[in-house]
Amino acid sequence: MVTLDDFTDDAPWVPATPAFADLAVENQIEGLRLRRLVSNSDGRGTLTVLMTDLHDPSFVTPHVYHVMAEAGSVRAWVYHKRQSDRLAFLAGSFRVVLYDLRPESPTRGALNVLDVGAANPVLLTIPAFVVHGVQNLGHEAAHFINMPTRAYDPAHPDKSRLDRDHPGIPYRFG
Numbered sequence: 785m786v787t788l789d790d791f792t793d794d795a796p797w798v799p800a801t802p803a804f805a806d807l808a809v810e811n812q813i814e815g816l817r818l819r820r821l822v823s824n825s826d827g828r829g830t831l832t833v834l835m836t837d838l839h840d841p842s843f844v845t846p847h848v849y850h851v852m853a854e855a856g857s858v859r860a861w862v863y864h865k866r867q868s869d870r871l872a873f874l875a876g877s878f879r880v881v882l883y884d885l886r887p888e889s890p891t892r893g894a895l896n897v898l899d900v901g902a903a904n905p906v907l908l909t910i911p912a913f914v915v916h917g918v919q920n921l922g923h924e925a926a927h928f929i930n931m932p933t934r935a936y937d938p939a940h941p942d943k944s945r946l947d948r949d950h951p952g953i954p955y956r957f958g
């Protein structure tokens with residue numbers, strides 16, 4: 785008869801590559817943050833930590849959701865007034881486009897175009913009022929995770945949208 789004492793405890797270990805290292809973005813929009821996601825892989829597959837309060841008590845989330853994006857699909861343009869988005873891309877091939885329309889921002893007018901996903905696994909923090917859009921560049925459905933800083937309330941959805949082809953934004957999704 786097996787008992788709990790028959791199990792072996794994992795030994796303490798030190799990660800070879802620290803997760804969440806900050807990555808630089810050219811002409812980076814103020815408040816935008818790009819951090820490296822590190823996958824631990826073995827013969828069974830991979831495990832990737834998307835967020836943890838282990839080293840930073842503020843690095844937690846009240847709300848997590850999964851987005852399945854059809855091939856070629858575009859989610860644009862949108863901003864939030866009360867939350868930051870924290871988007872985890874670690875599979876597929878996505879283009880994230882950000883545009884700074886904040887009147888007081890030191891980077892007002894800046895456009896950032898980021899290609900992320902399996903080839904560039906990142907956690908992207910998008911501050912409130914920063915306009916953004918996400919496109920699945922791949923030829924099959926792909927997935928990303930959002931862990932915003934506030935829970936989504938259907939009674940008060942925090943989502944402000946503009947048509948993806950609006951001429952006022954200097955980017956066109958293909």
Ligand SMILES: Cc1cn([C@H]2C[C@H](O)[C@@H](COP(=O)(O)OP(=O)(O)O[C@H]3O[C@@H](C)C(=O)[C@@H](O)[C@H]3O)O2)c(=O)[nH]c1=O
Binds near residue numbers: 849851862916930936
């Ligand atoms: C965000 C959210 C949406 N929903 C519902 C509302 C709607 O029926 C469906 C799709 O929601 P939306 O149209 O708001 O999601 P969408 O426009 O696809 O926005 C997504 O795309 C990227 C670019 C983002 O920036 C995120 O805000 C993410 O929500 O899911 C929830 O039930 N819970 C949630 O937390």
